[in-house]
Amino acid sequence: MAGLELKKDFPVFGQKIHGHPLVYLDSGASAQKPRHVIDALTRFYETDYANIHRGVHDLSMRATDAYDRARGVVQKFIGAAHEDEIIFTRGATESINLVAATWGHENLREGDEIVLTQLEHHANIVPWQMLRAQTGCVLRVVPIQSNGDVLLEDVLAALNAKTKLVSVAHVSNALGTVLPVEEIIKAAHDKGIPVLLDGSQAVSHRSVDVQKLDADFYVFSGHKIYGPTGIGVLYGKRAILRDMPPYQGGGDMIASVTFEETIYQEPPMRFEAGTPPIAQVVGLAAALDYVSSIGMDKIAAHEDALLAYATQVIGEMKGVRLIGTAPRKAGILSFVMDGIHPHDIGTILDSHGIAIRAGHHCAQPAMEALGLAATVRASLGLYNDEADINALAVGLFKVQGIFG
């Protein structure tokens, strides 16, 4: 299996960690940044930076052009029908909070139900709990299988006349499970229920088309797809966004203000109060340009082959148990080792230059369902190759040597 050989595009790999080449297997937490993105940020700050949508001067117009162009890049990247369906947020977390605070607050009443699954990231749990505290709505949680899979029939069984929203991960951050989102959306729509997909762990691994999926809301963070931190996306269908009240009040989100009355802008501006993270938006567009230039299908094929290889190599090690072995997975290999705590594994691997994540991965309910406090998670990016997986395997042998 030939790698994509893209480490050369990422300056971070030009260093050694504790005397070893960096083996970065923590892209699920945050992906490294390619030169293309770093240069785009530098160039923007050096030549085109100013505030947007305000100035008549040249820099402001250039910055505004770059910002507005980015919205089109995101629209095309996820296959949205219209540019105004793309709202920039601080990240997936804020995107979900925005939907909960606006659409949720407007549409949910006491006794209404929101369907989640047991494997959701805390970002797709806590905003709904906050909404529950305000409205008295009910969270219905779909259980996961012992292999980390979510069965369509279990989701269907959770839908009823009171269900107002289904909000589920596209791909599980803790286990890598790819949920049957097409079928979930179809079934929910048959009952007139809108669906929000948390695509944080999906967009960097798969080509995503929100129109084909027919998702009502789709959210993701820029930093997990090789872009800057502090920038995320909320996609919402035009008809839904137009009826949503604003999220925060301030500049840029208004059409006119008097002390008696304020008229709000149409989406997306209605939801982008204040000066946005302008450079981060430009950086996100650069990141999407970068992955698009490689091709999402090529990236998916490479990562799927690498995950299969890792599943075999690490899964066959004595004393290692893979956690999350659903039939459809993307980008993530979670595991535990007999008698050795994930944090000890993490420290020892780090001493060999190998970066993994150890812990509950902000998915405590999923961990609890599987009877675990923590796992080791190796998560893949487009720059990973077989040598990285081999280094991980060697590192794990050394862990066993110490704890032998």
Place this chain on the structure above:
Amino acid sequence: MSETDNDLRELYQDMILDHGKRPRNFHVIDPADCEAVGHNPLCGDKLVLFLRVGEDGRIADAAFQGTGCAISVASASMMTEMLKGKTAAEAKKLWAYFEAVCKSNATPADMTEGLAEDDIDRLQALSGVRHYPVRVKCATLAWRTLESALDPKAVKKVATE
């Protein structure tokens, strides 16, 4: 051998691996005079500490239950061994010394005054975490839990973050 390897060996030395694998005093004391729960929210480590205090005001028995990494389990195991026969003031002095060595290997001499050599050796063994700032909270979880167990007014739950 690189500096990293040395640090790693210091952190995972035999005494710690032994206590991590076969923790001493790993059981419930029922009834206990003091009980406290320690929790590391970032990593999910949890421990419950039980103390029985004798007529003379000294800790007659100490035990713990919970889950955690080798460092946090070994630290709790060694701590419960050390606590037996100590007064609350003596226990707090050990904690003050341990907290100091987790930060720096240059500890003021007066901190060791009155501490048993054996206790100093055990705490020194754990102090290898100072090369791993994110792991200091693992080593100190049991001691922070003790601090709350000994404080009659405190809520009996302590988080290290």
